[in-house]
Amino acid sequence: MNSQPFARIITHMETEKRKIMLVDDNIISMMVTADVLTAHGYTVVQTTSPNGCVAKLDYESPDVLLVDIGMPRLAFDDLVRSVQSSKEHTNLIVVLFSSDDPRNLEKICLDKDIHGYFCKEMDVTRLPEYVDYFF
Numbered sequence: 001m002n003s004q005p006f007a008r009i010i011t012h013m014e015t016e017k018r019k020i021m022l023v024d025d026n027i028i029s030m031m032v033t034a035d036v037l038t039a040h041g042y043t044v045v046q047t048t049s050p051n052g053c054v055a056k057l058d059y060e061s062p063d064v065l066l067v068d069i070g071m072p073r074l075a076f077d078d079l080v081r082s083v084q085s086s087k088e089h090t091n092l093i094v095v096l097f098s099s100d101d102p103r104n105l106e107k108i109c110l111d112k113d114i115h116g117y118f119c120k121e122m123d124v125t126r127l128p129e130y131v132d133y134f135f
Helices: 004-015 027-039 053-060 076-085 102-112 124-132
Strands: 019-023 043-047 064-067 093-098 116-119
Touching: 019 027, 019 053, 027 043, 027 124, 043 053, 053 076, 064 076, 093 102, 093 124, 102 116, 116 124
Parallel strands: 019 043, 019 064, 064 093, 093 116
Antiparallel strands: none
16 A cells, blocks of 8 residues: 555645634734734634624634633623534634733633633743644
8 A cells, every 4th residue: 555645645634724813902912923823824814803703703714713801892701602602613722812810811711611821921922832732
């Protein structure tokens, strides 16, 4: 049996780009974060408004939802409930991206069964490595 076709399939799967949806109202934070993630091979879709977030999520079908829970007008509980109850998003990784206290973020993750968090005060260049952990 020739192993070459199999090797090509594995290589293709490993290089497949993952898509991240970044929801953040801080334009500078969003630009820097998107640049870092894009440089590491991720496709990044962005929204600065919580309005229509679920519709964009449905349309874009990202692998990861990176969301700033400190955004004004963000109905975070509704967003989480919608994502977790949707059959289309059963494999979606949800990561909180916030300036909030890490202990509070950890509590939210545990209470709402969210995959993880990344504090904005951390070195953003480490974010792709953190996201890779989920795959």
